[in-house]
Amino acid sequence: MDIRHLTYFLETARLKSFTRAAESLYVSQPAVSKAIRQLEEELGATLLDRVGRRVEVTDAGRVVMEQAKAITQSFSNLSAQLGDLAELKRGHIRIGLPPMVGSSFFPKVIGAFHDRYPDVTLQVFEDGAKKVEADVAEGVLDIGVVVLPLSFDVFDSFQFAEERLNLVVPASHALAGAPSAKLGELAQENFVFFREDFTLHDRIINECLQAGFQPRIVYESSQWDLISEMVAAGLGVALLPETICRQASGKSVAVVPLEQPAIWWRLGVIWRKDRYQSYAAREWIAFTREWLGGTPIEERGRLGRRGG
Template identity: 40%
Template structure:
């Protein structure tokens, strides 16, 4: 059975005869007649009562017509929906994000993108950089934000921004009035660190090890608000990106780290060779263009 055969059959019924259907479809009447005969032969049925002067469906033809109309309607809807997707009128973006990033950078982009494509929907899953990579590997999200660089054999990447890291302490801490503090001076301090799935935690530990010590950890936390509250209560100090430090309360002091500056590089990544839908590809381009304007 061919799609055209169904179409011809339906138009014969709608137009009241083969001649009228042929005129409507701009095809020869013999083509219409042959299509119907092929359908009848394929299903071993009689669709039209040919003993009548005017075209009339048999009982089988009535059922066949209803199902043919249903099929053609579903096909038309499928075509419209696929066109919407290809033209980025519809679609779904699955994004993995760390709560430690500049959230406004992503939400501003999504807001502007949504104004342009109002039928696009979004799903955001939170987690540290390692968790985001895990989500991508398991196809639980399509794209995500993590620390760069990443394994280029596994992921495509697009740089977003880099931030300097700062020491944050409670206002009554002995370092609170200092302009700069060296990491080596933190040897005996208690740290509030991020959870294991955050690359930022690895960076802090690595820089402490370069100075000959492993940071004493009083807590491992993944929620930014809880980290801030721990510091505000004098339960420890931490090292965070500038944008995170600036979100903390006035009771927290942000202090520059002495020596070579330490930067946190963030980027958008997606799995190499994996299917990425049209709307997600379009948003990646949209985000890239918006970054150029900043």
């Protein structure tokens, strides 16, 4: 049994597509199909049900998936540890970044890290914080950036940003220029939201419910600049972090501080507690913590900082 065959099978099962798996693995689709066919022949079982272009995992496939995850993770740990023993300062890191976080905080960090460690490659996946957290937990990603709080039983982490959400309204809106706004004042407004796979989506809905109303969502997007453009076009109002508001201001929108309640946006870098981290991944964690001024969550509590 070839470890590569297991890797191809896991990626195809995860993406439910031979084509997408081949793209993700940077190999040809026939190579993926052949490897999985050989694996099925060796095991004497059909692992994937091919229905047109759609691929579904069979009962036998689900059994193999659980074992294959453990096998490939053990092999990855072995390779990483041997690399560390050889003091090879090179490697590959899979990092998950929500789009607005990546563009606001990480371009300079990634550039500086590459200058220091030119032989370490970074593969960046842009997804909402919910997806990033799930992928780090599953081992699909080595490191992720998420909105805190999260489960400290599963992850190690450090926090590097803490901002309030502000209200963004069209420049012609009645609240434009107001010194502040209360969430309860927005009960009759249309809202432009981040998509459901963004932590802020649920966070804002919960805050609105506590303020006594169900927000009327007219548009959802994964891009903060598109959200601000939708607000400028008069489709609705939005709640965005201070960093994003600074970039959005002056684009036919007005930014109004939100009070009662203050909604906090706290960002952290996370990685699995129980998973071996390669030399490259450990260097990335240390480098970004130093660059961003991050502090471990447990230390922030002792220092009296606001929690997640």
